[in-house]
Amino acid sequence: MAYGHNLAVCDVTAEIPAGAVVGLIGPNGSGKSTLLKAVAGSLPLAEGSIRFGARGMRELAGRVAYVPQREEVNWEFPVTALDVVTMGRYRALGWGRWPGRRERELAEGALAALGLGGLGYRHISQFSGGQQQRVFLARAVVQEPELVLLDEPFTGVDVQNRAVFHEQIRRFAAEGVTVLVATHDLEEVRSTMSHVLLLNRSMVAFGPTAETFTPANLRAAFGGQVAVFEGTAAGKGPG
Amino acid sequence: MNWLTEPLQYGFMQRAMLEVLVIGALCGLVGCFVVLRGLAFIGDALAHAVFPGVVLSYLAGQSIMVGAFGFGTLTALGIGLLARSRRVSEDTAIGVIFAAFFALGVVILSRQGGFRRDLGSLLFGNILGVSMTDVVVTAIIAGAVTLIVLVLLKEFTLVAFDPVMARTLGYPVFWLDLLLLMLVAATIVVSLQTVGNILVLALVVTPPATARLLTDRLLRMLGLSMVLAAGAGVAGLYVSYHLGTAAGATIVLVATGMFLVALGFAPHHGVVTGWLHHRRGVHHVHHYHPPGEEHHGQKASVR
Numbered sequence: 001m002a003y004g005h006n007l008a009v010c011d012v013t014a015e016i017p018a019g020a021v022v023g024l025i026g027p028n029g030s031g032k033s034t035l036l037k038a039v040a041g042s043l044p045l046a047e048g049s050i051r052f053g054a055r056g057m058r059e060l061a062g063r064v065a066y067v068p069q070r071e072e073v074n075w076e077f078p079v080t081a082l083d084v085v086t087m088g089r090y091r092a093l094g095w096g097r098w099p100g101r102r103e104r105e106l107a108e109g110a111l112a113a114l115g116l117g118g119l120g121y122r123h124i125s126q127f128s129g130g131q132q133q134r135v136f137l138a139r140a141v142v143q144e145p146e147l148v149l150l151d152e153p154f155t156g157v158d159v160q161n162r163a164v165f166h167e168q169i170r171r172f173a174a175e176g177v178t179v180l181v182a183t184h185d186l187e188e189v190r191s192t193m194s195h196v197l198l199l200n201r202s203m204v205a206f207g208p209t210a211e212t213f214t215p216a217n218l219r220a221a222f223g224g225q226v227a228v229f230e231g232t233a234a235g236k237g238p239g
Numbered sequence: 240m241n242w243l244t245e246p247l248q249y250g251f252m253q254r255a256m257l258e259v260l261v262i263g264a265l266c267g268l269v270g271c272f273v274v275l276r277g278l279a280f281i282g283d284a285l286a287h288a289v290f291p292g293v294v295l296s297y298l299a300g301q302s303i304m305v306g307a308f309g310f311g312t313l314t315a316l317g318i319g320l321l322a323r324s325r326r327v328s329e330d331t332a333i334g335v336i337f338a339a340f341f342a343l344g345v346v347i348l349s350r351q352g353g354f355r356r357d358l359g360s361l362l363f364g365n366i367l368g369v370s371m372t373d374v375v376v377t378a379i380i381a382g383a384v385t386l387i388v389l390v391l392l393k394e395f396t397l398v399a400f401d402p403v404m405a406r407t408l409g410y411p412v413f414w415l416d417l418l419l420l421m422l423v424a425a426t427i428v429v430s431l432q433t434v435g436n437i438l439v440l441a442l443v444v445t446p447p448a449t450a451r452l453l454t455d456r457l458l459r460m461l462g463l464s465m466v467l468a469a470g471a472g473v474a475g476l477y478v479s480y481h482l483g484t485a486a487g488a489t490i491v492l493v494a495t496g497m498f499l500v501a502l503g504f505a506p507h508h509g510v511v512t513g514w515l516h517h518r519r520g521v522h523h524v525h526h527y528h529p530p531g532e533e534h535h536g537q538k539a540s541v542r
Contacts, residue, residue, distance in 0.1 A: 042406040061409025068403060077275065077400050078457045087397055091408040096390050123455040 014197055014206040016180075019173050023189030023209070024182040026199035026221050032182035033069070035199065036149045039180065040066045052147065060147065062091035065140030069151045070132060075125045081135045082107050082120035088142035110138040114164055130161025137168055148172055150181045154188055166192055189213065246480045255366045255476055257374050259490070262430045262442070263469030265381040267450075268388055269426040270443040270468070271461050272419060274451065276399040280330060281318055281420070283440045284337035286427045288314040290344030290436050293361055298351065303361070304376065304428055310340070311424035319417040341436075364435035364487040366476070377429045384422050395419060396457060433472070434487035441491040442468060449498040452505040467497055 012035060016022055024032050037043045039050055041064070052060050065088070085107035086099045093099060111120050114134045116127075124132060133153055140148050153165055172179050173194070183189060189196055189209065196212045198204035198221040205217040246252045273282050292306030299306075314336075321332050348358055360368075388395065398405045398415050405412050423443070430439045446468035450460045475490030482489075503511040 037403060040403060040407040041409070042403040061407070064407050066404055066407045068401070072403075074400065078451060078455050078460050079396075079400060080456070083457070084400075087401070087404065090393055090397055091410075093393075095394070098393060 012197075012199070012203040014203065016178060016195065018178055019176040020195045021169055021173050021179045021193045022181065022195040022197055023193040024180055024197050024199060025184065025186060025189055026204070027223070028184070030200045030221070032199055033151055036066070036151050036180060036182050039147075040064060040149055042066075062143070063146040064149065065143045065145035065147070066149045067133070067136045067140055067151060067153060070129060070155065072151075073124075073132075073136075075132070077124070080121050080123055081111060081116065081127065081138075084124060084135050085110055085120070085138045085142055088139040091143075106142050107138070110141045111135070113141070114138050114168065130157045130164075133157060133161065134164060137165065141168070145172075145177060148177055148179045150179065152182055152184070154183055154185050186218070242481065243477070246477065251367050251369075252476070252480065254369050254371060254374055255486070256473060258366060258369045258377060259433060259472030259476055260469045261374070261378050261381050262433050263446075263472040264465040265384060265426055266430055266442040267446045267465035267468030268385060268461055269422055270447040271450070271457075271464050272388070272395055272399060273423055273443050274447040275396075276416075276419065278420075278423065279440065279444050281333060282423055282427065282443055284318065284333045285311060285314055285420075285424050286431075286436050286439045287337045288340040289424070289428060289431070290341050290361075291347060292344075293431060293436070294344045294348045297357070297361060298347070302373070302376070303431060307428040307431055308425070311428045312421065314340070315417070315420040315424040319413070319420055360435075362435050362437050363485060364431065364433050364438070366433045366486045369432055373432060377432075380425055380429050384425050387418070387422060391415070391418075434490060438487050438491045441494060442472075445491070445494040445498050446471065449494070449501045452498075452501040468494065471497060 024035065026032055034043060038045060041061070082104065086103050088110075089099060089103045089106060093103065108117070108120055111117060111134075114137060116131060116134055116138065119127070119131075124135065127135065137153075150169075154162055157165070169179055169181070169192070181189075181193065190213050193209055195207065196209045197206045198212070198217050200221045200223075204221040205212050247256070273279060289307040289310040292308070292310030293303045294306070296303050296306030317336065318333060321329055345358070348361070351357065394405075394410060394415055397408075398410065398412055398419075402412055405415075426443065427439050430442055433439075434442055447460065447464040449467055450464035453463055454460050471494035472490050475493040476486060478484065478493065479486040479489035
């Protein structure tokens with residue numbers, strides 16, 4: 001997988017079962033975001049392939065939902081929360097058709113289910129950080145995805161918003177939707193995710209959390225930047 | 240004779256008014272995507288890079304649109320392809336190319352007699368010289384561009400707001416970007432006659448920027464931007480007629496004036512309105528917290 005002229009991430013081989021919730025962890029600059037963008041189809045692969053069951057990722061277009069990092073969104077863009085959520089239906093709508101009442105109702109329903117009922121007509125800059133994340137989560141929901149990619153969804157998000165996220169992630173998993181979460185919050189991964197993929201420019205380890213989230217693997221991925229205390233871990237990237 | 244009707248008794252002013260209405264609406268619409276997609280620099284590059292085409296068709300006695308369209312399409316393609324390769328820094332390459340093309344146009348023109356007069360009218364536009372054919376051609380191209388933008392409004396909006404998601408959904412982002420560049424090139428080319436190479440970008444960028452200050456909704460921004468640009472065109476023509484100033488430059492200054500007023504007094508984003516709002520917040524603090532204004536109240540009470 002190449003980004004610019006350097007291989008940003010290489011040698012990632014993982015078979016992820018459907019309905020798994022995978023925590024993607026590694027130090028800053030380890031390629032978590034790059035890996036997610038490659039899976040999303042937004043960055044080209046230098047080598048190898050990503051397959052979803054028997055299908056290639058191209059055939060999956062529209063069923064992959066991507067929730068960007070908050071810093072990557074242009075919050076001054078003239079769209080309301082409802083406009084953003086409706087974007088999740090664009091692919092299903094097809095070319096040349098403008099969203100109508102059905103799309104608006106779906107979007108309003110998804111916002112309401114995530115605790116933002118009646119706020120759809122607000123401009124996206126008029127929400128708190130956690131609420132903004134929920135707007136994008138609602139967009140993922142209306143896409144009726146088979147694969148959901150979340151890039152650092154817990155950064156700067158309070159406990160209440162975290163709970164909303166976890167509830168939705170559980171709902172996805174229960175419906176057989178696979179979820180990939182890039183995060184630097186190790187405790188979050190240990191306590192809430194079924195699988196873990198440790199990354200540091202290349203894959204360090206992958207497997208069910210219970211077997212893979214081990215002090216040895218964490219040390220291998222984070223080097224000296226992580227302190228491991230008897231099975232509980234706290235880690236921090238550089239800077 | 241009235242201030243408003245007097246200029247309209249002349250055929251050249253009638254044609255100029257029509258032309259400026261069409262150009263204004265077109266620039267206002269396409270300009271929104273230039274602003275939202277962050278293409279202002281690329282737009283400026285396009286406007287300069289078509290200059291040799293303008294010069295060549297002028298010297299051949301053709302409509303300047305012919306050559307400008309050729310060079311506009313070439314440049315849009317070139318920029319699109321440059322953006323795809325990661326070999327050179329995109330804006331550096333664009334900077335090099337557009338300056339070179341522009342210089343090429345000036346050099347070609349300087350081989351002719353009457354160089355300074357021609358250079359003036361080509362660089363700054365000559366709206367008072369448009370023919371009825373020019374107006375009709377402009378209207379047809381403007382209609383085609385508008386139609387494409389409206390049909391692909393949803394896709395252009397998505398690509399401008401969230402290109403990663405657009406790719407995830409399988410949209411051909413590269414081709415949509417290239418098409419948008421072509422539409423920007425067409426817009427710039429048909430507007431050259433009005434304001435010229437140097438000032439055309441102001442007509443594409445300033446009205447959408449003004450509209451964005453006045454509203455948070457995309458569709459309203461598009462409509463408002465079209466009205467503002469056309470309005471600036473008409474008002475600028477009147478002012479230039481009565482004051483005897485250069486038409487293109489006067490239009491640009493009227494558009495800039497509108498922007499400055501919006502910057503000061505826009506309901507949410509205005510500098511002056513924001514300040515007044517804040518001051519009022521200080522008074523409110525003792526009585527009640529209006530819903531949604533707690534923020535201002537709290538800030539004020541800390542002081």
